[in-house]
Amino acid sequence: MKDISTSRRDFIKRTAVAGAGLSILPSGILFAKDALPHVRLGFIGVGLRGQNHLDLALRRDDVEVVAICDVQQRMIDSSKELIKKSGKPMPQVIFEGPQGYKKLLENKNIDAVIIATPWEWHTVMCMDAMNAKKYVGCEVITGMTIDECWQLVHTSEQTGMPLMMLENVCYRRDVMAILNMVRQNVFGELIHLQGGYQHDLRDIKFNDGVKENAIGAEFGEKGFSEASWRTLHSINRDGDLYPTHGIGPIAMMVDINRGNRLTELVSYSSKSRGLHDYIVKVGGENHPNAKVKFKLGDVVTTMLKCANDETILLQHDTNLPRPYSLGFRVQGTKGIWMDVNHSIYIEGKSKTPHEWEDTKEWLDKYDHPLWKKYGGDAAGAGHGGMDWFVLNAFIEAVKKKTNTPQDVYDAVTWSAITPLSETSIRLGGETVEFPDFTHGQWMYRKNDFAQDDTY
C-alpha cells in the first residue's frame, strides 16, 4: 500500500533545500515533472451547486470543460446555457442516470473532476474517480460513515490521487486574515476555538417542488434540488450533519493533521421542533408531511479536544428562524476574536482594556496575501468570493501535479465529525474517540495550507 504521508516525508527529505511550505506530491504522479498548462475538467453533478463551480471554471483560461453529467434534464439544460454564454466549446454531455458518471470517468482526456452530488453519492464517486486516476475536487461531506472515511483514505493512498474537499470557508476573507494573525502570534498560544453551521435552512429543506426559494412543504421525491435529498438526513439522522464550514478554518488554525489532531468529541442534541413547525406553518396541519418525525435535534452542540489540549466547540443549527452565523471564536493567551459581534480584543493593543474593538482595522491590516493578490479576481464569485479561491486552489494544484492544499486527511477528518457525533448522541452523550486517519503522520506533517500568496 502506498501512503501519501510517507511519500511526503520521503519527498520532503529529498527536497529539503526547497524549504518549507511544499505540498505533497502524490505518489501516483511522482515522476510527472512537467506542470500542466491547463486542466481538463469533468463535472459530476451540475445541479445548482455544480453550476456555480462550472460558471467559475468557464471563466478561466487554464480550464477546459471536457464533460458534464447529471441525472436531471433541467440541470443539463441550464448548464448547457451557461456554456453557450461563455463562448467555450460544448463538452461531452452525459445524461444516462445515476451510473452515468462512470462513463465520464472513462474519458481519458479528463485530468480532474468536480463532484457536486447528494452526500450519499460522494464516497463512491470519489473512489471511482481516484481509481480512474483523476484528481478529485468534491463538495463538502466526504464520508458519511467512519468506514467511508477510511475507504477514501485507503483509495487515495493506493492510487496516489489527491482528494480535495472543496471547503470554501477556509478561504473566507476574515477567516484568512485571522489565520494570518494566528500565524503571526497575535492571539498568543491558542486555547479555545468555536465555529459551526447556524443557518436557517428551512427554505432549502422544503419548497414547492418546482423551483429554488419557492415556499412550500415538499421534500424528497416531491422536492426540488436539495430538498429532494438533504431533508432525508434530517428525518433519519441526529448529529452535526454539516460540520465542515466550522471545523475547516479552525482546523487549519490549530494545525489539525499537521502537528496536532482531533482526539475525541461529545455531542448533545436538543429537542426537534423547527421542521415540523415549518411544515405546519407553510402547508397547514393537514399536510401529509405534518406527520413526518424528524430525528435531527434543532440545535446540536459538539465539543472536541485536540492532542495539544485546545478545546473546540461546534454548533449545528439549521431548523429554526435565525440570522446566518458560523459563530467563529478564536481565543488564545493574548486575545480573542468573535465573528458574531464583529469584535476582537488583543491585550495591550486594543484601544481600551477589557473592551471589545471592531475588527475592521485588524482584518485590513492582516489581510491574507492571497486576498491581497486575488481579491479582484474573486470579486463577484459565490459566497463573497471564497468560491473562487477554493476552485482556484484545486485547479492550481492539479496544474502543478502536487497534493491539494486541503487533502484527503482533512476531508475525512472534518467529515468524520458527523458520524462520530451521531454515535455520541446515540450513546447518550458519551465521549467517542477520533480516528487518526494519518496513521500517526500528523506528528510529522507540517501545515502547508495558504502559507503565502501562491494558492
Add this chain to the structure above:
Amino acid sequence: MKDISTSRRDFIKRTAVAGAGLSILPSGILFAKDALPHVRLGFIGVGLRGQNHLDLALRRDDVEVVAICDVQQRMIDSSKELIKKSGKPMPQVIFEGPQGYKKLLENKNIDAVIIATPWEWHTVMCMDAMNAKKYVGCEVITGMTIDECWQLVHTSEQTGMPLMMLENVCYRRDVMAILNMVRQNVFGELIHLQGGYQHDLRDIKFNDGVKENAIGAEFGEKGFSEASWRTLHSINRDGDLYPTHGIGPIAMMVDINRGNRLTELVSYSSKSRGLHDYIVKVGGENHPNAKVKFKLGDVVTTMLKCANDETILLQHDTNLPRPYSLGFRVQGTKGIWMDVNHSIYIEGKSKTPHEWEDTKEWLDKYDHPLWKKYGGDAAGAGHGGMDWFVLNAFIEAVKKKTNTPQDVYDAVTWSAITPLSETSIRLGGETVEFPDFTHGQWMYRKNDFAQDDTY
C-alpha cells in the same frame, strides 16, 4: 423528615383559591402568620462583597443590622465606618476568628443572616444558620460537593428554614426582560440556551497582597481579599468553578425544578496557560509563584440536558485577557437573543428577515414589572442595580415569612454544576447524571419566580 416541597403541595392544596404564583411557606414557620415589620439582620463575613450587601441593607428602613462578624480587623473597621456614615446604631461586632460566626448565630434577635465568606465556608455556615432557625441569604456557590448540596437540602427540609443563594444575575434588567418575553411566548418553545462566566479575573486572583486592584503576583496567605482563597481553587480544581451567574437566569427561563430539571452534563477543559503567564508577566519568571501548577483549564465548556429536552451550554473562562461577557443566548422556535452582540431576531416581527436587530427596543418594550417599579430604587446599587433586587427579594421574603423566590433547590442545583463538571472532566469527558434534589417534586412545583412586581 419534613419536606418543603411536600409542605408546599399541602399548602397549595389548602390555599388553592389563592391562585398560582404563591411562594413556599416553610414548614418551620408555617404557623407564624403575621408578617414581620422589619428584618433583624446579621452579617457573616463583611469583606468587600459583604460590605456591598451591608451598605444596601443600611439604606433600608425595614432592616435593622443587629450583628456583624469577620476574621479580619481591616474589614471590621471599614464596615464600622459604613455603619457610622449611615447614621444607624452600631450593631454587635464579633471579631473572634473563624468560629466567631457561631456566636452571631446564638443571637436570638436575628431573623436572617447574610453570608459572604470564602466558598469553602458556605455549607457549614448555612447549615449552622438554618439549625439556629435563621433565614439564610448566602453568596453564590452553596455546596462545593454533591454531598454538601444534599446536606443543605436536608438541613433546610429538617429545620424548615429557607436558603436563598444570592444569585444577582437573575435580576439583571435585560435578563428579566428576556424572561418576560419567554413567558409571553415571544421566543416560542425554548430549544437551546447558553450562558456562562467569561470574565478576566487575573487581577482578582492575584494582587500585591495589600489592596484591591493593585497589580501583583501574590495569592493565598500573601494575597488580599479574594486572592487569599479563590485562587487556590484554580490550583486544585478543574471544572466550571463559577456556574451560577450563567445557569441561574437560564434555569428560571426553562423552569428548572419547576416542571423541568437538569438531567445530565458533560464538560471539557482546555489547557491551562493564562494564570502562569500572568504571574510571569507581572512578577517575572523568577517569581516563586511562577512554579505553581494550575489545574483549572483556561476555558471549561459544559453541555447540559433538561428533562424537557432543551440543551444548555455553559462556559467558564476566567484566566485569559478578554472583555466581560456572560454569553447569554436564548433560542426558541420563534427566535433568538444573544447578549454578546446585543441582538435579537424574532421571526415575522424583526424588521428584516434573517437579520439581527438591536435589542434595545425589545428590552424597553418588555421591561420586567419589577424593574419598572423599582428601577429608581436600584439605581446606583452594585452590578447595575441587580444587587439591590436580590437583597430586596430576600428581605421581602423574610418579612412575609414565605419561602425565598430562589430557594434551596435552586441554590444546590446551580452550585452542583461545579462538582459534576469536575467529575466529568476527571473521567475524560463522560456524561454524568444530575441528582434530583427535589425528590421528584420538580414535576409538581410551579415557577413562582418574579411572576409580578412583588419582589
